[in-house]
Amino acid sequence: MQQVVAPAFKNCTDCPIRHRAVCAKCDSEELELLEDIKYYRSFSAGQPVMWAGDHMDFVASVVSGVATLTQTMEDGRTQMVGLLLPSDFVGRPGRGVAAYTVTATTDLTMCCFRRKPFEKMIDTTPHVAHRLLEMTLDELDAAREWMLVLGRKTAREKIASLLSIIARRDALLGSAPPGKELVFDLPLTREAMADYLGLTLETVSRQISALKRDGIISLSGKRKISIPDMDRLLTEAGDDSDGGYLT
Amino acid sequence: MQQVVAPAFKNCTDCPIRHRAVCAKCDSEELELLEDIKYYRSFSAGQPVMWAGDHMDFVASVVSGVATLTQTMEDGRTQMVGLLLPSDFVGRPGRGVAAYTVTATTDLTMCCFRRKPFEKMIDTTPHVAHRLLEMTLDELDAAREWMLVLGRKTAREKIASLLSIIARRDALLGSAPPGKELVFDLPLTREAMADYLGLTLETVSRQISALKRDGIISLSGKRKISIPDMDRLLTEAGDDSDGGYLT
């Protein structure tokens, strides 16, 4: 554990979880067998990757693009339960059935690992098992943070939370200078945003229009967002105490 | 992995995660060091166990009683993000700070393990690490299921989901015959239920009254629930197509 965080998302060509943060041992010999068990798959925007209940003989890591994890009730109500950005991991070792529906929302490339050999590797490679536990714990924290968003935040705050998450991850990937105006593409349709936030697409659209009207964000086209001041988005999203000059 | 599920929650005196399902190797010698690092703590109903941000030098498993995991915003809005029932695990190895506020909602006993030696044990005992990953993945699935509840279900359905979870866990603990009328104590106040469900306590109270009025559940006192037909609770909770005879 000597190496530290710096060169995240970079050049860990043999580690199954190479796309996330740092893996201290990525260059070591013990992972060579991965060459045999990994392969790449690509999907185009909108394409389903797998359906809940499908047989699933691999686990995977997102290399580029964005995918969503959703759950649907019999009557069609849909909730997104995870957003997969580059470096995120999908699939549960030890379980051959997909628990969620996965959909590519942009063009997507995943690095897949055949499940059985991957499981064997976990058992024989403690640091990979350890890393996997860390990642799962991070996901659990993210899910719990999202429970607060779903249960207690207003529509406006929900949008702010979502934009903040996407902007933060986007910045980490190196495309944005920190502390300045953030500009990024929304990788989701209004409907997908609604499914993530537990809202309807109309409410999402209205709230985005309102944030734009209040000067907290601006759009070029429908999908390119720019946020001059992230703190302002987060603190004022809930109250528009100084939004209108006539109140 | 020869042993199977039957005698859950029973007699795994040395395993840190003994209270949950079956641990195939609980009797083996490798866990003996646990005697040195474990101790028990008890709390009475209503008492805080720890606050988010507190220094935390242990991890723990719930032996008896119920505790909640909550998150609070600066303005006081509160969301419960986890319900800890007997056999559940709290604490993140490798992190010395509590991420959530933990509160005992009934009298509670936890089996605690000093964190540092516990971490060492994980590194040296693969099957414990493996079990911990399994448990974390289960919690992640539970959190995601709860996202669907929070994001897309009506108040009535939310109550039904909560009752179902508590009843199921209660039955697993052996206090109820399966398939028959379920009777159990609600270990939560109306307010705590509201915090779990993303509702107000008034709405919780009203919905429980409505379920009682419709004959789907019945109460003795405020806390003892009986559910004659769990399927009916789950299928009719959302629509009261035959609830009132005058519609």
Added chain:
DNA sequence: TCCATTTTTTGATCTGTGTCAAGGAACGAC
């Protein structure tokens, strides 16, 4: 036992978000 406190219920009213509906803008196929 009685009193103080906490928890729960219920009512009246308000409001944020959903629903239904219509039209506009962007995009790909031909």
Added chain:
DNA sequence: GTCGTTCCTTGACACAGATCAAAAAATGGA
């Protein structure tokens, strides 16, 4: 280019659940 499709916006209105308020029931201590 034009057409068809999908995505997005906006308006009018309805309604589930929140808020405010008060009282009833349960609980615990002296």
